[in-house]
Amino acid sequence: MENQKPDLEWLFHPRSIAAIGSTRMDESTGRVPHTIFFILALRRLGYQGTLYMVSRTGASEAAGEEKVYPSLMDIPGPVDHVIFCTPAQAVPEILEDCVTKGVRSAAIFSSGFSESDDPEGRDLQEEVLRIARRGNVRIIGPNCMGIYCPESGLNFRVDLPNSPGGAGMISQSGGMAMRAIFHGTEKGVGFSKVVSYGNESDLQSWEILDYLAEDEKTRLILVYIEGTQDGRALARSLKKASQAKPVLVLKGGLSPEGNRAASSHTGSMAGSDPLWQAMLRQAKAHVALDVNELVDTAMTFHYLKRPAGRRIALMCISGGLVVNYTDVAVRHGFEIPELAPETKKNLSEVINGPGTSFSNPIDMSSLFFSDRVYAPMLEALDKDSNTDFTLFIIAMEYVRGLEHQYKVSVQRIVEAFLVIVAKVDKPFVVVVPPSIDEESRLAVERAFLKAGIPTFLSMDGALRALSARIDDPREEAVG
């Protein structure tokens, strides 16, 4: 059986949206109701279509310019997409209205369906699915955040970034989607389309995956998945997607305990670990072990062309740190080979301070951040035939030492360095581990990211992400 070819483009471009649910402020907590929160989010991201609110509880101050209708049927114009924030029990009846009204898709934020212990929740979800299938309404969720698409202004939280990018994502968890969007954006990775699909009653993960595989705006696909109802279809779609673009997968519920947690999270049976491992391996998807790794790997694909192999030119100040970082690299299956004779010769012409050595790893010692040294040094390393990429570890405590001893600012040091790095052709990555002056560390990290250089918090994180990048045959950066 071939997967049917879903054209979900329309899903990301509704002409009008109605958010349905209470619009009343909670007086005791001061909490903004979800219905209004969704409307505020859509407005903030510049959604250009018509917005409506539907609530039996009537108008609310916070609603602002949108009129509140007592029912969907009272809205004069067409409604393409609805967002349910009502109690679960209210969904079926309102969904009947959706069918009548010709609504094309509904994201059900409401929980209390098959993810709950209550068998009633499961029945309710089946009822919703029946109505939707009969009436040709596509359901996202229930128990999900729905769609984020900066290009068309679709949004599920007021503070999500409004700059589109090349990463698409399907996520069975809204929280994981948010973490990936926020953290990814901090790392310079923007998103094209994200679908948080929760209980996956109607719209299936594989359908969205098929769409993202074909979507021109999406150049990299992130997946957070806990379970599936159709392993074969998912396996096929994963394989197809990963032939088209790099696919990075975080699987939730690999352990029995995690599986149990997943079941009460999205009602999904996560399935056995070996089965998933085999499926992901066959699909040639890159498996991340946690959300940090997912984001780090996305960043690596975004910025970095493929290093030809695992041979690192490792640069660091501080002999002790570089010894340990070398051990860490070897433990991750990387090599720190001797540099080519030609490189050593070139280096010996520039590095001759006491305590420095021409071997790999390169202990910069007191020459750290001397731009007279860095330019010819990086040039020499760039041409080195024995190494595949350069990894530079910035020890913030040394940078601060230089500020004291040479009376230069970190900012100036980094600026000078970035001018040099811009001329480097070989893949180049940076690790800036926390030590002191976290504010300065952040400034350094952000300066490197802005210059298009993958920048990591830890050597472990860098090497795990780089492993995925090297294993992927695609040569060019996707960002």
Place this chain on the structure above:
Amino acid sequence: MENQKPDLEWLFHPRSIAAIGSTRMDESTGRVPHTIFFILALRRLGYQGTLYMVSRTGASEAAGEEKVYPSLMDIPGPVDHVIFCTPAQAVPEILEDCVTKGVRSAAIFSSGFSESDDPEGRDLQEEVLRIARRGNVRIIGPNCMGIYCPESGLNFRVDLPNSPGGAGMISQSGGMAMRAIFHGTEKGVGFSKVVSYGNESDLQSWEILDYLAEDEKTRLILVYIEGTQDGRALARSLKKASQAKPVLVLKGGLSPEGNRAASSHTGSMAGSDPLWQAMLRQAKAHVALDVNELVDTAMTFHYLKRPAGRRIALMCISGGLVVNYTDVAVRHGFEIPELAPETKKNLSEVINGPGTSFSNPIDMSSLFFSDRVYAPMLEALDKDSNTDFTLFIIAMEYVRGLEHQYKVSVQRIVEAFLVIVAKVDKPFVVVVPPSIDEESRLAVERAFLKAGIPTFLSMDGALRALSARIDDPREEAVG
């Protein structure tokens, strides 16, 4: 053979110190010479003894109040300790002066000894050692930073913290010592005495270890080591030290490549991995794989009484995150068991919002940071007989969501939460992973640390440190 019992107390309390080397500013780079840098560092940490500078190049503006003497012999009073910043070749002759002058100890910052490729360096080191032994001068290094002891004002860098604490450290690398001191202090772990001992020509790691094991001010010992000249003595001292206090070891040069780097770093032959592993295991030292883990583990010993076992009560907002964090915990050999029936009953009385579940892991969902809920919830978990400690994952993107939705500040949320946590008896740790608003994340991390709660950047980091803490039989926190 019994280790001789060194009483090194005097080493940390010299009555006077002379820094020897060029005091001339480098006009082209604006660099402050090391000699002056050491003097500034000692002055800044409030060293109460007499400071001298010795330099053939004569006086310097930057020298400030200390008089510069052309030679050690010209100093009128006694000199207990000297710091060598001269070229390596100049050390032997000046060391003869030290002998004559009755100097008791010398830290040789200068490099170019047995760590260099040059056989002359090795000869020079042997010559230095001969003179020192004959003249009864104890040598620290060469190729080291020397001593940091906030209590007596000994210092090797102008910006090291001046608040003493309970962690002692021996480090074959000055850079590693600095990283540990800076990062440890950021995490709330202060230091009693740190000795950076580099090439280990005279004063041996095991001697300092013996001292730290007996030192009343030291309640926890950190070790960074690349090699040793006397494996038996070191093994005995490690064992003895770890019977007295928790000993955390980072071994540099476990891989052949790291070993090679270590050899050009401190001239030490790092030895074979299995031999070291066996020695450290027999000594019951806790082995860290990198410097972050070393510091995280120190923090855990500093703040945390011993959890009775590996059963976690895992709290988090966001179902997806908690599913993944559960998987991570299981992979590290921890359990997330069902809570005791009594606990579930108590929890069901406080948590009843939609999307929340009473099982472990505890998905806080929309009740995250509602102090009405937290107080009784933590009280219930505190008494839970099925779990050994509570681990709380703070998702900053949710915290920011609450700021928007409830119009409360992170600061207020954290303050309210800390009031509750102060009443908790069971070991309690926090993980605040990076996601957005790093500045807010830092503020949250610092607030928790200030309240005496171990706070980690990553779940991996937390669990590795907790493993060491649980494996150690000592019940009480050392901080």
